[in-house]
């Protein structure tokens with residue numbers, strides 16, 4: 340086992356994120372350091388359980404834990420209160436109690452619902468995250484936001500409940516389809532724009548070489564194939580440092596502003612005001628990361644107007660998104676006015692202005708109070 344550790348701490352919480360190869364097989368041993376009780380629920384979806392359930396269960400059993408595997412359907416629809424109730428019933432039937440803990444094995448959907456279950460089961464028990472998508476590794480597993488959806492909207496019910504431990508095993512990404520990898524890369528590019536110009540540069544130069552990047556170091560010979568999609572690159576050791584770097588960026592931000600009070604955590608919403616509106620206006624038919632990608636292009640246009648972003652830097656952003664096969668324009672036929680109307684409906688405008696995250700140059704971002712709905716409408720029209 341070979342891993343890097345990132346410490347995440349703030350007001351009232353402290354935990355580690357481990358990143359490396361082969362960590363799932365050691366999950367039980369790693370959990371021993373943070374869990375006192377013996378019974379646990381390992382919650383995953385059909386896919387994450389099929390791929391990793393046995394490996395993780397064996398690891399917990401070999402450390403004398405009594406794991407109960409709970410499998411739910413894959414997909415956003417599973418993030419519901421009805422599913423929470425079913426999981427809790429199963430946990431009670433399996434004899435879990437206040438001394439037990441929950442392990443979330445899967446992508447962001449599983450991280451969010453398993454974290455929520457951990458937060459409310461018998462008034463709160465520890466949660467261990469084993470993220471298996473790139474998005475979950477670099478984004479959703481960090482920061483303690485847990486929750487489920489209502490018919491009225493996404494993530495409307497939830498609590499902050501920080502995990503006791505995050506175990507990010509890079510080997511999990513070897514089975515992840517390119518479409519899902521791209522979702523993670525959208526957030527990585529966002530992190531680069533708001534906080535890490537050097538990573539932006541590295542990603543730009545890496546993506547210029549379209550083949551085999553990072554597959555060096557993969558233990559799986561079958562993966563050592565020439566691949567034309569840069570978003571499927573970097574599955575090897577390069578990916579360990581990329582994931583570590585992104586966890587560290589998010590960790591620093593949430594450590595400074597865990598409950599989104601000071602405005603620091605709001606920077607993570609770069610590209611999300613327009614991105615969320617695209618998602619809602621198109622009935623969630625476009626994947627989240629793709630919407631954020633288009634939303635970041637709009638945020639760059641607004642940043643040129645309101646924060647002095649150079650047009651050359653906007654072009655660099657567009658070109659990096661394209662290299663990772665992320666969209667920079669709306670698909671034909673999408674109603675731009677509907678997207679603008681959704682922004683108006685979703686966001687609070689005070690005196691005709693909104694709090695909007697802008698970037699004055701790649702690597703920096705701040706919340707601006709100068710952005711008007713007209714700026715947003717103009718940027719959407721240009722997409």
Ligand SMILES: NC(=O)c1ccc[n+]([C@@H]2O[C@H](COP(=O)([O-])OP(=O)(O)OC[C@H]3O[C@@H](n4cnc5c(N)ncnc54)[C@H](O)[C@@H]3O)[C@@H](O)[C@H]2O)c1
Nearest residue numbers: 384386413446447448449471472474475479484511514515
């Ligand atoms: N809590 C937060 O701070 C936060 C932040 C961002 C996003 N989110 C939430 O995260 C969710 C999206 O997460 P996601 O993109 O990981 O989606 P997801 O959990 O739905 O996973 C995507 C798909 O990949 C499959 N999968 C998972 N691991 C796999 C693997 N290793 N190999 C092959 N397939 C695998 C899943 O079964 C699923 O079909 C949304 O619900 C979003 O609201 C939460």
